[in-house]
Amino acid sequence: MPDLIRLYIRSVLIGFALAALLVGLLLGFNLANLRHLVTQSSDGPLALFLLWFFNGIVFAGVQFGIAIMGMSSGDDDDDYHGGGGLREPALIPIPVRSDTHRHP
Numbered sequence: 001m002p003d004l005i006r007l008y009i010r011s012v013l014i015g016f017a018l019a020a021l022l023v024g025l026l027l028g029f030n031l032a033n034l035r036h037l038v039t040q041s042s043d044g045p046l047a048l049f050l051l052w053f054f055n056g057i058v059f060a061g062v063q064f065g066i067a068i069m070g071m072s073s074g075d076d077d078d079d080y081h082g083g084g085g086l087r088e089p090a091l092i093p094i095p096v097r098s099d100t101h102r103h104p
Contacts, residue, residue, distance in 0.1 A: 011067050015060025016052075022059075023052045 007055035027035045027048075 007067055008064055010055075011064035012060040014054035015058075015063045018059045018063070019052050019056035022055055022096065026051075 007098065025031075030036070038048050040045070
């Protein structure tokens with residue numbers, strides 16, 4: 001299996017585990033009376049699944065982004081200072097005459 005696919009699967013598993021932890025904490029602390037809403041409604045399990053699933057998608061994407069951005073390509077460009085010795089262009093004001101007269 002290619003390394004990138006393995007990295008993606010690992011990121012998805014971490015993201016959905018974090019989402020399960022978040023949903024567990026939401027229910028554990030009964031934030032916004034969520035535990036009562038989930039347990040007393042007939043659609044509670046569906047709401048619980050959707051809360052976990054959509055948070056898992058977001059957390060998996062963030063986890064994968066962090067993993068990709070943290071990868072180093074081998075060529076370290078820490079010594080690059082940018083600019084190439086170029087200076088910013090000087091802004092020179094140009095006077096413009098107007099033939100219209102302002103009336104007070």
